[in-house]
Amino acid sequence: MSVPQKKKEQMLRGIGVSPGVVMGQAFVLSASGIHIEDRTIADGEAAVEIARFEEALIETRGQLKAIQRDLEKRAGIGDASILDAHLMVLDDRSFIEEVIVGIKKTLRNAESVVKEVSEKYAAVLAGVQDDYLRERVADVKDVARRILRNLVGVQDSTLADVKHRHIVIAPDLAPSETASMRRDLVLGFATDLGSPTSHTAVMARALEIPAVVGLREVTSIVRTGDEVLIDGNKGVFIVNPSDEQLEKYGKVAEARATIQEELTSLKHEPAETKDGKTIVLSANVEGVDEVDALIEYGANGIGLFRSEYLYLSKDKIVSEEEQTEVYTEVAARLAPAPVIIRTLDLGGDKYLPDAHLPKEANPFLGCRSIRLSLMYPEHFKAQLRAILRASVNKNVKLMYPMISSVGEVDKANKILQEAMEDLDKGGVAYDKDIDIGMMVEIPAAALNADALAKKVDFFSIGTNDLIQYTLAVDRVNERVAYLYEPTHPSVLKLIKMTAEAAHANKIWVGVCGEMAADPLMTALLLGLGVDELSVAPAAVPLIKDAVRSLTMAKAKGLIESISGAERSVDVLSECRKLIQETAPELLELI
Numbered sequence: 212m213s214v215p216q217k218k219k220e221q222m223l224r225g226i227g228v229s230p231g232v233v234m235g236q237a238f239v240l241s242a243s244g245i246h247i248e249d250r251t252i253a254d255g256e257a258a259v260e261i262a263r264f265e266e267a268l269i270e271t272r273g274q275l276k277a278i279q280r281d282l283e284k285r286a287g288i289g290d291a292s293i294l295d296a297h298l299m300v301l302d303d304r305s306f307i308e309e310v311i312v313g314i315k316k317t318l319r320n321a322e323s324v325v326k327e328v329s330e331k332y333a334a335v336l337a338g339v340q341d342d343y344l345r346e347r348v349a350d351v352k353d354v355a356r357r358i359l360r361n362l363v364g365v366q367d368s369t370l371a372d373v374k375h376r377h378i379v380i381a382p383d384l385a386p387s388e389t390a391s392m393r394r395d396l397v398l399g400f401a402t403d404l405g406s407p408t409s410h411t412a413v414m415a416r417a418l419e420i421p422a423v424v425g426l427r428e429v430t431s432i433v434r435t436g437d438e439v440l441i442d443g444n445k446g447v448f449i450v451n452p453s454d455e456q457l458e459k460y461g462k463v464a465e466a467r468a469t470i471q472e473e474l475t476s477l478k479h480e481p482a483e484t485k486d487g488k489t490i491v492l493s494a495n496v497e498g499v500d501e502v503d504a505l506i507e508y509g510a511n512g513i514g515l516f517r518s519e520y521l522y523l524s525k526d527k528i529v530s531e532e533e534q535t536e537v538y539t540e541v542a543a544r545l546a547p548a549p550v551i552i553r554t555l556d557l558g559g560d561k562y563l564p565d566a567h568l569p570k571e572a573n574p575f576l577g578c579r580s581i582r583l584s585l586m587y588p589e590h591f592k593a594q595l596r597a598i599l600r601a602s603v604n605k606n607v608k609l610m611y612p613m614i615s616s617v618g619e620v621d622k623a624n625k626i627l628q629e630a631m632e633d634l635d636k637g638g639v640a641y642d643k644d645i646d647i648g649m650m651v652e653i654p655a656a657a658l659n660a661d662a663l664a665k666k667v668d669f670f671s672i673g674t675n676d677l678i679q680y681t682l683a684v685d686r687v688n689e690r691v692a693y694l695y696e697p698t699h700p701s702v703l704k705l706i707k708m709t710a711e712a713a714h715a716n717k718i719w720v721g722v723c724g725e726m727a728a729d730p731l732m733t734a735l736l737l738g739l740g741v742d743e744l745s746v747a748p749a750a751v752p753l754i755k756d757a758v759r760s761l762t763m764a765k766a767k768g769l770i771e772s773i774s775g776a777e778r779s780v781d782v783l784s785e786c787r788k789l790i791q792e793t794a795p796e797l798l799e800l801i
Contacts, residue, residue, distance in 0.1 A: 271361055421442075653676070738763075757790065
């Protein structure tokens, strides 16, 4: 009797977006679309088709709300609010009106017009240079598919049929599909497409589902029932893993769990180098619900509070009172630890829904962030008043995003002064000596850092944008993503220049971009003169361990060793050598 041969092992490499090692049976989610019949209708049927469309909108809203309620129970309100982006698409009056007008003018059925309009919206968003707007393509497609399913009466998702534990394999996953995954059944997921910044990736991390995206051909290789393995840390995906691989990854999972457990013991320890240099280690957060996490992981306050997420979770402008309530709660819970609140960092069509702002060919280089705030001074002043009102505990600092010139800081500070005068007239208490900072994320700001440092109390370097603007690279674009290099000599020169200008003017400088959350970069940033690192709460233990394993002498020695480096890869190699020497345990987690 012959023994059945084990299927051949295949290894794919993608982007690990949610950590963890899992093994199990694959369930391949079909990529087949919804069959849409494109038919003409009589003039008198237009009202019926419009009514069908409106009923489908109501049904879709109910489904999204149900998923959101379920997600709130499983992952917390902050993660559930991600689906508010879907609801905003659903409530977009221009989208709704275009469908209604399309039905009337073309005399075609609702399904065909919804499909046509949604595809047009998705194509426009896919072509812009702004990371956030391009990620909204998935939201538009997901909402459109739900509307179409409700119009034609197709079951919502095949995932609902799977009753056993499995690993989901799909071309891509809509955020709502990720949100509706049953954590007790879904071990992990892998997709052909995707990026680390997508809402789907954010949800995977929130639900603690290991995930690898950007595998390109995984759906053409894997069949339902195949044994697969996911390493969400390294971005590795293995089909039909050998006994040797299973044993290896079993040991890897155990080792990582041990290291993570050991890192939690650092919670109450300072982020201090072996030779006594203390680094402020803060957290990047989006809402009140993340405060518990940053406390649990041992962060020293908030280095970046992304205030725009208050707006993104609403379909209207957030009032001064609503903002004050949120900022005050966060500041009070963390006092006396510092809380740095960044003013709105949004693109035009995401900030003022009632302003009817013109569409821009390249919003990434357009009217966004501080430019938009200065264009609408009354809205800006309301936010500044809210931040000031929350500063009574004297632990709040405010920060302007995307500053490119001294003139912008002067204009922003003038409006801030007016906000202070408003509060003085009303007898409202606030910190009159509140620290004012700015983001350095445009090369122009780094090159003119000496002049800008005379206008503010601190700098925070946003490395994500600084790298993209310096290298002219869209890091989500697969064709040029290999050019996105944090260790590029030009980027390092700008960071060094910014730190030197800050210290010459007796102000401090932090980093709140992704470089700060990479232990490989810790010695590099400290050696360049950075005083503060702000990272996602879960990354705090890793960076604290990297800091505590270093001496400033070694960090400065690293800078000397790369002073003549001409290639990014050479710098990265030196960084890896140093961490291998100082904190080799971290290499298993990055």
